[in-house]
Every structure is written in C-alpha cells, then in structure tokens.
Amino acid sequence: MKFKYPTRWRYACSAISALLMILSVALISCRGLNLGLDFTGGVVSEIRVDSHLRDTTIRPILQQAYGQDIHLIAAGEPGRWVLRYPVPAANATPPQIAQVLAPLHTNVEVLNTSIVGPQVGAELAEQGGLALVVAVVCILGYLSFRFEWRLASGALLALVHDVIFVVAFFAATQMEFNLTVLAAVLAILGYSLNDSIIIADRIRELLMAKPDIPLPQINNMAIAATFSRTMVTSGTTLLTVAALWLMGGEPLRGFSIAMFIGILTGTFSSISVGTSLPEWLGLSSEHYRPQVLPQQP
Structure with a gap:
C-alpha cells in the first residue's frame, strides 16, 4: 500500500499529544480516580x-x-x-x-x-501496583536490549501516553477503577508496545540499509511500510472489543472501554509520538552503523 504520511502532520499530532498529556495529568491530579471496592474496601x-x-x-x-x-x-x-x-x-x-x-x-x-474488608482492599491495591511496576521494568529492560536508547525512548513515551489517556478518561468520567480496569491497563501496555516495536524495528532496518536518507523521511517510509498492518490489526481488535463492550454486560464494561480507548491511542501514539521523539533526540544512521573492531587485542 502506497501511503505518504506528511512530516508536518506527524509533528502536529505529536504537539497535540503532548498538550493532551499535560491536561490529562492535571485532570488526574485534580479529580482523582473513583477507586472501586477492590482497592478501598x-x-x-x-x-x-x-x-x-x-x-x-x-x-x-x-x-x-x-x-x-x-x-x-x-x-x-x-x-x-x-x-x-x-x-x-x-x-x-x-x-x-x-x-x-x-x-x-x-x-x-x-x-x-x-463487602470487602479494608485489609483485603489494601492488599489488592498493593499487588496491582506491584504488577504494573514489574511490567514497566520488564518493558524497559526489553527496549534497552532491542533498540538504541533514542529509539527506545519513543516507544516508552508512547506507552506512557496510552496509559495516561486511559487513566484520565476514568478520572474525567468518574467511572469505577477496579482490578478489571487495571488488567485492561496491563493489556494495553503489551498491545501498544507491540505496535511501537513494529514501527521502531522498521526504522532501524531503514537506517542501516539507507544511511544517506534524512531521518524524517526514514520515519515516513517506516510508517508507510507498516500502515496497512497497523490498520488491519487495530481494526479487527477494535471490532472484538466493541462487541465485548456492547454484549459483555456491566461487569466487563470498564474493561472493554479501557481497552477500546487504549487501542485507539496506542495506534495513534505509535505513529506520531513513537517516531517524533527519536528525531528530537537526534537519532541518526550513525547510531546503527557497524563498528570496526581494532586489529590489536
């Protein structure tokens, strides 16, 4: 599929994402979350x-x-x-x-x-927070091993972007934030990471194969090469989550809404945020050029 993703659009989307992230953090700080019975008792x-x-x-x-x-x-x-x-x-x-x-x-x-006792609620909150921290640490370790730090930073910011948006939605609507929604947040981390890695891996390959092409053009080529795959994957997943939202009933409503928002923002952030940040950090083909080892030990 031939697709050109203008650089100025990508920069504009990144600026909008940065502004919305700031507003989302302010919203979470001001309104807080309507924690469910799982956490509060x-x-x-x-x-x-x-x-x-x-x-x-x-x-x-x-x-x-x-x-x-x-x-x-x-x-x-x-x-x-x-x-x-x-x-x-x-x-x-x-x-x-x-x-x-x-x-x-x-x-x-x-x-x-x-009825849930306060001690049980506190333990569930602690275990849920620990699960989130472990997932983030594992993701950091994987990105550090797989990519150069500038490219890894773009994928990491895309993950933070998606989680903040989902949490801000629950803060704005005051929908109940329970263990089911936390499970959706963990699932969103994995889904968004997969999408970001596909694009980042393509950027790395193009940097190594075509070192003379400017990075903005490399990013556009990488997005064009993965756009069809991204749209098909995200579209089919959204259909599944939408069916779960409409037919899953009240117990799965929070989970399906969180997943729906996370998939939308994950697709958006992988294309805009995940590619723009490495540009601003100065990523170039030099960082993926093979190093010649010295002859002398």
Whole structure:
C-alpha cells in the first residue's frame, strides 16, 4: 500500500499529544480516580428505584441515615444506582436501604450487596501496583536490549501516553477503577508496545540499509511500510472489543472501554509520538552503523 504520511502532520499530532498529556495529568491530579471496592474496601450495594429520582434527592437521605459520606453512582440505566460506603464497625448494624428510602415513597429493590474488608482492599491495591511496576521494568529492560536508547525512548513515551489517556478518561468520567480496569491497563501496555516495536524495528532496518536518507523521511517510509498492518490489526481488535463492550454486560464494561480507548491511542501514539521523539533526540544512521573492531587485542 502506497501511503505518504506528511512530516508536518506527524509533528502536529505529536504537539497535540503532548498538550493532551499535560491536561490529562492535571485532570488526574485534580479529580482523582473513583477507586472501586477492590482497592478501598467497604460495602457496595446496587439498587433500583423510580427513574424520576435524582442523586441530589437520594444522597442526603442516605448520608443522614448512615452518618458518613455515601458514594452514589449511576449504573447505566434510569433508576439504577450503586451505593458505596465504608464497612461499619464490628458492633454496628447498618440500617436497611429500603427503610432509609421509605420517605421517598418509591419501590426500592436491592439487586446485590458486596463487602470487602479494608485489609483485603489494601492488599489488592498493593499487588496491582506491584504488577504494573514489574511490567514497566520488564518493558524497559526489553527496549534497552532491542533498540538504541533514542529509539527506545519513543516507544516508552508512547506507552506512557496510552496509559495516561486511559487513566484520565476514568478520572474525567468518574467511572469505577477496579482490578478489571487495571488488567485492561496491563493489556494495553503489551498491545501498544507491540505496535511501537513494529514501527521502531522498521526504522532501524531503514537506517542501516539507507544511511544517506534524512531521518524524517526514514520515519515516513517506516510508517508507510507498516500502515496497512497497523490498520488491519487495530481494526479487527477494535471490532472484538466493541462487541465485548456492547454484549459483555456491566461487569466487563470498564474493561472493554479501557481497552477500546487504549487501542485507539496506542495506534495513534505509535505513529506520531513513537517516531517524533527519536528525531528530537537526534537519532541518526550513525547510531546503527557497524563498528570496526581494532586489529590489536
């Protein structure tokens, strides 16, 4: 497939990505994540009430009855809500939700209730963070071995770009960030790394085969050579994830949304961010030119 990816477009996309990354980090810092029961511990109940009731009506009554802050989140359909609050003390008996909401004169249906202790939640958060750190360290080791550091830096920045975008989306929407979403983030790391390596490997081959061609043109040639493969792979994966999103139900909703965003941003960052950063760091064919070993030992 003949495809020319103008350098100015690639630079513009890289500038947009840098700006959005800054905004995403600011958004995560300001709003934070709506950590799920897996990480925080507590009681989660899912209820169904009349669809005309709003959170501004339900939350004050619940907070007064339970004597603490109640997280109330819409569950995807009118009248369906998710309540989350800390585990009550050992000797305390929390009031029944149906009794608490009786003044609203609505039919209250408690669909399910889950309880996770704070120690279990803290352990899950620690293990999840450790898994993320181990994955990043392994990726760093692999990139350091496979590529020259300037080219490896582009692939690494593309990974950071994708993870930040996914986390910023969950911070902006305040969707629940649980272990399932964390698993999606780890999957995105592997998917984006694979895409970045395909393009970086092609850049390395072209630098060695055509050392007289300027790097911006080398990058354009590498993108053109891998564009069809990237679009086919990303497109088929997006179709699978979209089907999971539409038909997987509420338990897989966070996972599928995170994967969908990660695949889109991973494809975008591999083409723009992963190729532009090595240019700015001064990558050239000299860095892949074979070194002549001295005759004398």
